[in-house]
Amino acid sequence: MERIRKSHGSHFLLKKAARTLSLNEWYTEYSDERISKIFHEMRWPETQGAPCCPHCNETECVVPVPKRALLYRCKKCERMFSLTSGTFLHGNKLPLRKLFAALLLLADAVKGMSASQFSRQVGVQYKTAFVLMHKIRASLLVENSQTLLDGNVQIDGVYLDTKERKPNEHKAAREQAARLKAAREAGAQEAQAVQNDEEPEWKPTPRCILVARQVSGERGKGGVKTVIGFAPCENGVDVDAFVAKHIATGATVTSDEHRAYAMLIAHYDLKRVNHSERYSGADGENINQAESYFSRFRRMQIGQNHFFGKHLLAYAAESAWRDDNRRHSNEENSQALLGLLFKQNGDGLWRGFWKRYLRKGNGVTLPAVTGDSTLASAA
Numbered sequence: 001m002e003r004i005r006k007s008h009g010s011h012f013l014l015k016k017a018a019r020t021l022s023l024n025e026w027y028t029e030y031s032d033e034r035i036s037k038i039f040h041e042m043r044w045p046e047t048q049g050a051p052c053c054p055h056c057n058e059t060e061c062v063v064p065v066p067k068r069a070l071l072y073r074c075k076k077c078e079r080m081f082s083l084t085s086g087t088f089l090h091g092n093k094l095p096l097r098k099l100f101a102a103l104l105l106l107a108d109a110v111k112g113m114s115a116s117q118f119s120r121q122v123g124v125q126y127k128t129a130f131v132l133m134h135k136i137r138a139s140l141l142v143e144n145s146q147t148l149l150d151g152n153v154q155i156d157g158v159y160l161d162t163k164e165r166k167p168n169e170h171k172a173a174r175e176q177a178a179r180l181k182a183a184r185e186a187g188a189q190e191a192q193a194v195q196n197d198e199e200p201e202w203k204p205t206p207r208c209i210l211v212a213r214q215v216s217g218e219r220g221k222g223g224v225k226t227v228i229g230f231a232p233c234e235n236g237v238d239v240d241a242f243v244a245k246h247i248a249t250g251a252t253v254t255s256d257e258h259r260a261y262a263m264l265i266a267h268y269d270l271k272r273v274n275h276s277e278r279y280s281g282a283d284g285e286n287i288n289q290a291e292s293y294f295s296r297f298r299r300m301q302i303g304q305n306h307f308f309g310k311h312l313l314a315y316a317a318e319s320a321w322r323d324d325n326r327r328h329s330n331e332e333n334s335q336a337l338l339g340l341l342f343k344q345n346g347d348g349l350w351r352g353f354w355k356r357y358l359r360k361g362n363g364v365t366l367p368a369v370t371g372d373s374t375l376a377s378a379a
Contacts, residue, residue, distance in 0.1 A: 012327050013110065021331035026101055028180050035096050036070075042335065043083055043342045054086050055079050088135045088345045091352065098122065100334065102132065107333035110326075112300045112318060127354050135350045137314035139340035144317045147227045149214040150248040154223075154254050156290035157208045157234040160301060160308065208233050209297070209316045210242050213289045223289035226320040230313045234260040243268075293323050 012018055016273040019266040039051035051062045053074035060074040084092050092099065102122045106113060119129035208231045213223040227246040231238035239260045244267075247253065252270040255261035256275050264270045271285040297319040301308065308315045325333050345351070 012265065018329055020329040020359055021104065021242075021334070023101055023104060026104065027097070032097070033118045035100065038100075038335075039083060039096050039338070042338050043087075043379050051081075051083075053079070054081055079195070084342075086344055088139050088341045088343060088350070090345065090348070094124070094128070094132075098124075100338065102281065103334040103337045105132070106136070107330045107337060111296070112315075112322070114304050117304075131350050131353050134314065134353075135345075137311070137318050138345075138350060138370055139343055140317040140321045141314060142343060143340060144227055144320060147225060148248055148249050149212055149227060149244060149246055151217070152215045152252045153211045153212050153247055153254070154215060154287045154290045155210070155239075155243065155247075155253055155261065156287050156294070157210050157231070157260075158257075158294040158297065159208050160297060160312065162276075207248070207312060209312070210234070210239065210319070211290050211293050211316075212243070212246055213293060223292065223323065226293060226324050228313070228316045228320050230316075234258055236260050236263055239264070254287055256287060291298075293320065294325060296323050 025213050040051070044050060044052050047051070047059050050059050051064075051072045052059045053072075053076070055081075056074060056077045058074055058076045062072050062356060063075065065071040065073050065080065071080060072082070073080045089099075102118070102124075107119055113133075114197065115126060115130040117168065118133060119126045122129065123328045124132075149257055157315070174308070210229040210231055212227050214225040216222065229238070229242040229246070231242070236259070237249055240263060243253070243264060247268070249267050251268055252271065253261075253264055254271045255264070257272055261270070261272070271281065271283070273279070273281040273285050279288075297316065300315065300319050305315060325336065328336075
């Protein structure tokens, strides 16, 4: 009997629908006026691109400032504002053409892109690339924190970047010498205790990313919406807070047999699969879409960024966005990134980052990642 081979079609990235805009087209076929119109419509979609004063919400009283591109003045409140005022792009000095080309490159990077590679391809300094990419991730975190899932939801946790860097040998030796000197000044007993000190055992720090994915009811569509959160490890307190914020009551939630998800049965239709016995339950329940997100996140870590550090949650939000928009064209994704950058940035975390970084002696403090993913910039 001849075996019939099933055809699943070509991968989306191999189709023409995935590449609707190229860098060559952007630089040759788009005029400055057309580019300016695109940016204005993304900044002020409610007024079809007409500048609106961010201070008094007036449009009719706004006039352009002579000889100052993209700068406007409101006659009503007598205040000036620019195309990027109050947004994540506030203070941006890149030309509009180069800025969108940079977003197009990032949209084409399936596994993400390192700031070093990004700076070389766009032709900007590493500091510029680093801050721009983190502004994008901060806007993605804001978007992610406002997402609510319903229907069929899969939830799981993944441990990434759990190994802290071991201390530098020379630095450790200097610190040991300083402690010994202080102990000698205090007395012989303290000095003997410092000399007898053994090096403390080095252990990795648990750092878990909680992920919940809404699965499409249409066969073959997979996960369509993803939210992420941070926890030291999978535990009932953080899981309950994360689920209560991001999953609508009454949804069908599928998880593994970890005890942290046991109490979800009180408010959700909970289905569980025992991975020590099988990948999929008797009724087909599984967490394959959550595992699919983990796979993409690990490819980002191994292939591009290697070490997330205190920016773990921001990178997790970027990976979630890439997974949710994997079947959109590069033009749609680059415009979506631009729309996110034009959202209001109230805390201004990455605004003037390097000036603060140098002024504080490389000691700039960022908000700590917590179990609440609403910290938009919890880098």
